Amino acid sequence: MEKSTEENKTTLEETVHGAPKVTTPTRNFKFDPEWVQVLINLRMKYAKLFTRHRNSASDGWKLVYEELKESGAPQYITMANIKKKWMNLMARFRQIKNSVVDDQSVTWPYFEQINRAFGTKYSPKPGEDLDKKSDSSLLNAINNDERQNFIRKLIELRYNHRHLFTGKKYTARYGWMIIRTLLQCEDRYSVEQLSKCWQNLVQRYKQLLRHESTVNITWPYFQLMHNWFSEDTAPKTDGIKSTIDSTQNIIEGELGNLNEKTEENEELKIKISREIVFAKLSDQINNVKIKQDLLNNEILRSLKNIEHMLTEHTCVCNNTPSNSSK
Numbered sequence: 001m002e003k004s005t006e007e008n009k010t011t012l013e014e015t016v017h018g019a020p021k022v023t024t025p026t027r028n029f030k031f032d033p034e035w036v037q038v039l040i041n042l043r044m045k046y047a048k049l050f051t052r053h054r055n056s057a058s059d060g061w062k063l064v065y066e067e068l069k070e071s072g073a074p075q076y077i078t079m080a081n082i083k084k085k086w087m088n089l090m091a092r093f094r095q096i097k098n099s100v101v102d103d104q105s106v107t108w109p110y111f112e113q114i115n116r117a118f119g120t121k122y123s124p125k126p127g128e129d130l131d132k133k134s135d136s137s138l139l140n141a142i143n144n145d146e147r148q149n150f151i152r153k154l155i156e157l158r159y160n161h162r163h164l165f166t167g168k169k170y171t172a173r174y175g176w177m178i179i180r181t182l183l184q185c186e187d188r189y190s191v192e193q194l195s196k197c198w199q200n201l202v203q204r205y206k207q208l209l210r211h212e213s214t215v216n217i218t219w220p221y222f223q224l225m226h227n228w229f230s231e232d233t234a235p236k237t238d239g240i241k242s243t244i245d246s247t248q249n250i251i252e253g254e255l256g257n258l259n260e261k262t263e264e265n266e267e268l269k270i271k272i273s274r275e276i277v278f279a280k281l282s283d284q285i286n287n288v289k290i291k292q293d294l295l296n297n298e299i300l301r302s303l304k305n306i307e308h309m310l311t312e313h314t315c316v317c318n319n320t321p322s323n324s325s326k
Contacts, residue, residue, distance in 0.1 A: 031085055033109070035073055039082055040089070040110060042067055044117040089114065107204055148220055150183070151201070155221060157182055158198055159228045201225060 049060030164175030
């Protein structure tokens with residue numbers, strides 16, 4: 001009788017609430033995007049508990065876990081799951097933070113949310129060595145107008161020197177070296193960082209173009225990028241055309257009305273030439289090292305083969321009966 005009552009109760013609950021979904025955990029467990037957002041919000045909510053004091057982090061994770069489950073997260077989510085997910089999120093955040101020049105060009109969906117809460121934690125301390133600073137941290141010290149100015153100049157210089165980016169070996173690197181010199185940021189950004197920033201800008205532009213109406217886009221660099229990418233639209237400059245023209249004249253050797261800056265221009269040309277020569281020499285040295293390593297490996301393989309052959313020959317000689325034994 002009691003069994004029948006329990007069965008009726010279960011049937012009634014299923015009728016009212018729907019049959020419970022049976023989900024089993026998998027080894028390759030993945031968070032749904034909405035639960036990732038909830039996890040980030042909860043971790044931000046209890047951030048003060050993660051002070052590295054004894055047991056404070058454990059208490060913090062316990063509260064995050066309990067509130068996550070109360071919010072309706074799948075029952076099979078474990079404490080280990082959320083800790084591992086958070087570690088992966090922060091690893092990805094640090095990687096992006098240290099590889100982009102402009103935060104607004106990042107397309108990772110969780111970057112802005114984490115950056116609002118923890119971005120300042122990864123900003124450099126005053127007086128920190130420039131070589132150890134990340135590009136994004138450097139720009140955090142600059143106000144928004146200066147940062148946008150820098151990105152706009154980068155976009156326009158990349159367009160005006162597009163003839164250097166032909167896909168041939170070394171040409172892109174030389175192009176970015178010239179752009180870096182014209183931006184006067186050699187002590188702050190590497191060629192690779194500027195190239196990565198451009199890739200992020202292009203990716204963001206294409207993503208917005210696919211999914212948004214151009215009327216509603218507020219990204220500050222969209223119109224400038226759109227001018228460059230539109231075949232029927234002539235490129236325009238916003239207040240820095242004179243700078244671009246003058247720097248382009250320096251590269252092409254057409255100094256025009258810059259006679260008063262002849263020495264400065266000559267120094268700039270020499271500096272660019274030195275960087276290009278240095279890059280070529282570095283590439284040649286690397287090629288020689290690679291060939292030398294291949295040759296050394298080939299010699300080692302040959303020596304091993306000879307050693308193996310001698311060993312086999314010795315074994316054969318030892319196993320062959322001598323004339324005296326006959």
